[in-house]
Amino acid sequence: MNTRTEAGPEPLTRATAPRREPAPALRARLRPWLPTAITAAALLCLPYSTLRLPGLFDGPLNSPATLQLLATCLVFAGLATSYDLLYGRLGLLSFGHALYFAAGAYAAALLMHHLRLPLAWSALIAVAAGTALAVLLGAVSLRVSGIALAMVTLAFAQAGSILIARDPGRATGGEEGLSLDTALVPGALIGVVNTVNLYWIALGYAAVALAVVWWLAASPIGRVWNGIRANEQRVSVLGLNPYPFKLIGFVVGAALASLGGVVFLLVAGGVTPAVSTAEFTLTLLVMVSLGGAGTRWGPVLGGVLYTYVDHRLVQLSGAPAFDALPPVLRAPLSQPLFILGLLFVAAVFFFPGGLAALPGRVRARWSRGS
Numbered sequence: 001m002n003t004r005t006e007a008g009p010e011p012l013t014r015a016t017a018p019r020r021e022p023a024p025a026l027r028a029r030l031r032p033w034l035p036t037a038i039t040a041a042a043l044l045c046l047p048y049s050t051l052r053l054p055g056l057f058d059g060p061l062n063s064p065a066t067l068q069l070l071a072t073c074l075v076f077a078g079l080a081t082s083y084d085l086l087y088g089r090l091g092l093l094s095f096g097h098a099l100y101f102a103a104g105a106y107a108a109a110l111l112m113h114h115l116r117l118p119l120a121w122s123a124l125i126a127v128a129a130g131t132a133l134a135v136l137l138g139a140v141s142l143r144v145s146g147i148a149l150a151m152v153t154l155a156f157a158q159a160g161s162i163l164i165a166r167d168p169g170r171a172t173g174g175e176e177g178l179s180l181d182t183a184l185v186p187g188a189l190i191g192v193v194n195t196v197n198l199y200w201i202a203l204g205y206a207a208v209a210l211a212v213v214w215w216l217a218a219s220p221i222g223r224v225w226n227g228i229r230a231n232e233q234r235v236s237v238l239g240l241n242p243y244p245f246k247l248i249g250f251v252v253g254a255a256l257a258s259l260g261g262v263v264f265l266l267v268a269g270g271v272t273p274a275v276s277t278a279e280f281t282l283t284l285l286v287m288v289s290l291g292g293a294g295t296r297w298g299p300v301l302g303g304v305l306y307t308y309v310d311h312r313l314v315q316l317s318g319a320p321a322f323d324a325l326p327p328v329l330r331a332p333l334s335q336p337l338f339i340l341g342l343l344f345v346a347a348v349f350f351f352p353g354g355l356a357a358l359p360g361r362v363r364a365r366w367s368r369g370s
Helices: 024-048 064-087 097-114 119-141 147-166 192-218 220-230 232-237 242-268 278-291 298-317 327-333 336-350 355-369
Strands: none
Touching: 024 192, 064 097, 064 192, 064 242, 064 278, 064 298, 097 119, 097 147, 097 242, 097 278, 119 147, 119 242, 147 278, 192 220, 192 242, 220 232, 220 242, 232 242, 278 298, 278 336, 278 355, 298 336, 298 355
16 A cells, blocks of 8 residues: 655645736836826825825815815816817817816706706716717817917807806806806715815816826827827828817817816806806916926826916915015016916926926936936
8 A cells, every 4th residue: 555655745825826926018017107006096095184284285185175275276187188188189279178168067057057957967968068069169160270270269269258148048147157056966065074075076077087188199099199280281191081080189178178167066166257268268278388288297287286376376465465565566466367477487488398398307407417
C-alpha cells in the first residue's frame, strides 16, 4: 500500500495567489485620469468638511452660504464647458448661447407656474424644448460662418431677450423674472438645511457636461470638429460635409445649456431676464478665454474663478474700506465688472492660452532655465 509522505504543493488561495500587477499599458491609460479622480473625490467629500478657509469663504466649507456659492460656481463651470463645445472645439463664435440657458430656466418655471407640472416633468420638457429650439435656430444660423454667424446668433438672442423682458401675457414676469414654485419641488431641495442637496445637483450637472464634451471630443466626431476648427475648407475637400457636424455640436451645447438653466433655477430659486442677454453670453466667452478655450479643464477653471471673483467683488464693493478711498478710485473699484475687466486684460497679456496653459508654460521656462 503506497502512502503519500511528501506534502504536495499548497493549494492556491486568495491570500497565497500571486498578485497580478496591472499591465504597463493599462497603468499608462489610467494615469491621466488620476487628477480627475482626485478632484471628483475631493468635491464629493467637501460637504462633510468643517474646514475653514479665512479670506476665501465666510464660514466652514459645509456651511449653507459656502455650499450655495460653490453650487453656483459649478453651474457656471458646466455652462462654460457647454459654450466651449462651440467656441473651443468647433471654433464657432456664437453670441446666442444665453438664449438656450434662459430657455431651460424659463420653460421649467413656466411649466410649474401655469401647468402645475412637477419638477421632474418640467425639467425634462424644458431641456427638450431648449434642444428643439437649438435644432431650429442652429439649422438657420450655421448656413453662414465667421462674423455673420455671430451676428445671426446675436439677433436671435436679442429677440428672445426682448420677448422675455416685454412679459407677453404677464407670463415671464418682466424685469422681476419668475421665482421657483416650491410647492412643486421635492422637500429635499427646499430650505437652507437642504443646500447640500443643491450642491450635489450642481456637481452632477458639471460632471455630466464634462463627460459629454470629453466623450464627444475623443470620438470620431471630435476629430472632425478639430479639423473644422483648423480649416473647414480642407474638411470639405476631404469629402466630409462640415454642416451636420457643426449642427451636432451646436445642438449638444445648447442642450447642456438648457439643462444648466434648469439647475440654475433650483440653485438660485428663480430666474431673471439678465440670463438671456447678449452680455451674459459675453460673460461665458470671458470665462472660456480666461480658463483656456479647447482645453480639458480650462472652461471649468474659468467658470469657477469668474463666478467666485464676481461674487466676492460684489460683497467687497459694499465694504467700509471702499468709503475711505478717494472718489477717483472709489467709483471704478466699486464696480465688479471694472475689476473683472482689468483681471481679464491682465490674464490675456500674461497668460496667453488661459490658466490651463499656465503649468506647461512654467515647465517650459523651468526647463530652459535649467
